[in-house]
Amino acid sequence: MGRFPWTARDVPVPPPEAEADNQLPPFIEARNLTRRFGGITAVNGVNLSVAQGEIFGLLGPDGAGKTTMLRMLCGLMDPSEGEARVAGCDCSRETDAIKDSIGYMAQRFGLYGDLTVRENMLFYADLFGLAASDVEPLMLELLRMTRMEPFQQRQAGRLSGGMKQKLALMCTLLHHPRVLFLDEPTNGVDPLSRRDFWDILYRLVADGLTVFLTTAYLEEAERCNRVGLMHHGRLIRCDTPDALKRETGEEHFEDVFVALIGSADA
Numbered sequence: 327m328g329r330f331p332w333t334a335r336d337v338p339v340p341p342p343e344a345e346a347d348n349q350l351p352p353f354i355e356a357r358n359l360t361r362r363f364g365g366i367t368a369v370n371g372v373n374l375s376v377a378q379g380e381i382f383g384l385l386g387p388d389g390a391g392k393t394t395m396l397r398m399l400c401g402l403m404d405p406s407e408g409e410a411r412v413a414g415c416d417c418s419r420e421t422d423a424i425k426d427s428i429g430y431m432a433q434r435f436g437l438y439g440d441l442t443v444r445e446n447m448l449f450y451a452d453l454f455g456l457a458a459s460d461v462e463p464l465m466l467e468l469l470r471m472t473r474m475e476p477f478q479q480r481q482a483g484r485l486s487g488g489m490k491q492k493l494a495l496m497c498t499l500l501h502h503p504r505v506l507f508l509d510e511p512t513n514g515v516d517p518l519s520r521r522d523f524w525d526i527l528y529r530l531v532a533d534g535l536t537v538f539l540t541t542a543y544l545e546e547a548e549r550c551n552r553v554g555l556m557h558h559g560r561l562i563r564c565d566t567p568d569a570l571k572r573e574t575g576e577e578h579f580e581d582v583f584v585a586l587i588g589s590a591d592a
C-alpha cells in the first residue's frame with residue numbers, strides 16, 4: 327500500500343512515555359479549557375497536551391464532558407474560559423485553518439442512506455471543495471485499505487454498523503487532515519468490526535496521522551498510547567494505560583476505571 331498524502335510528517339514521533347522531556351511543541355493543547363451551559367459546567371479547567379502521532383483516548387462515563395471537549399478542540403464550540411490549540415492554530419479564532427487540518431467524526435455522523443458508498447464519499451469531497459478527479463486516487467486507496475472496495479456501489483443505508491463507521495471514517499479523511507477527532511467511533515459496533523476499525527487507525531497513525539478519540543469501551547482505552555479520564559467535566563487522570571494500572575494496582579482496566587472514578591468521588 328502506498329503512503330497517504332498526509333505523511334508530510336515534519337517532526338519525528340516521540341515515544342509517548344518520553345513526553346516529560348519532549349522538547350516538541352504539543353500538537354493538541356488545552357489550557358484551562360472550560361465550558362458552561364447555564365448552571366452546568368460540562369468541561370471544567372482541563373489542561374492537556376497530545377503529541378503528533380499519538381492515539382489519545384478520552385474515557386469517561388456518559389455526561390462526563392467528552393463530546394463538549396471534542397467540539398471545542400474542533401472549533402465547533404467556543405470555550406467559556408481557557409484556550410485550545412490544534413496543529414499550531416487557535417481553535418476559536420482560526421476556525422478555517424482548524425477545519426483544514428482536522429477530520430471530525432461526530433457521534434452520529436451524517437451519512438446519506440439512499441446514496442451509495444462512493445456517492446457519499448464524493449458528496450463529502452465536494453463539501454470540502456475537492457474535485458472528484460482529484461480525490462479518486464485517495465478514494466480507491468481508502469476503499470482498499472478498509473476492504474470496502476466490493477461495496478462501493480451499495481447504498482449506505484444497507485451497510486452493517488461496522489461498514490457504516492468505516493465509510494464515515496473514509497469521508498473524514500478525504501481532505502487529508504493531520505488530526506482525526508472521533509467521537510465514540512465504534513459505539514454499538516460488534517467486537518470484530520471494532521478490531522477491524524482499530525487496525526485501520528493504527529495504519530493511519532503509522533502514516534503520520536494523530537488521533538484523538540472518545541470512548542466508553544474500556545478495552546478500547548487500553549489500545550491508546552495515553553488515556554485521559556474525564557469525570558464531571560474534570561480530567562482526573564492522564565497517563566499511559568500501563569501507568570494507570572500501576573497506580574491503582576489493578577490488572578484489568580475495568581477495575582482501574584472503577585478505582586479512579588471511586589477515589590475522585592470520595
Ligand SMILES: Nc1ncnc2c1ncn2[C@@H]1O[C@H](COP(=O)(O)OP(=O)(O)O)[C@@H](O)[C@H]1O
Binds near residue numbers: 363367392
Ligand atoms: N448544548 C448543551 N446544552 C446544555 N447542556 C449540555 C449541552 N451539551 C452538553 N450538555 C451537558 O454537558 C454535560 C456533558 O455532556 P457531554 O459533553 O455530551 O458528555 P459526554 O460526551 O461525556 O457524554 C452533560 O451534563 C450534558 O447534559
Ligand SMILES: [Mg+2]
Binds near residue numbers: 392393394433509
Ligand atoms: Mg458524548
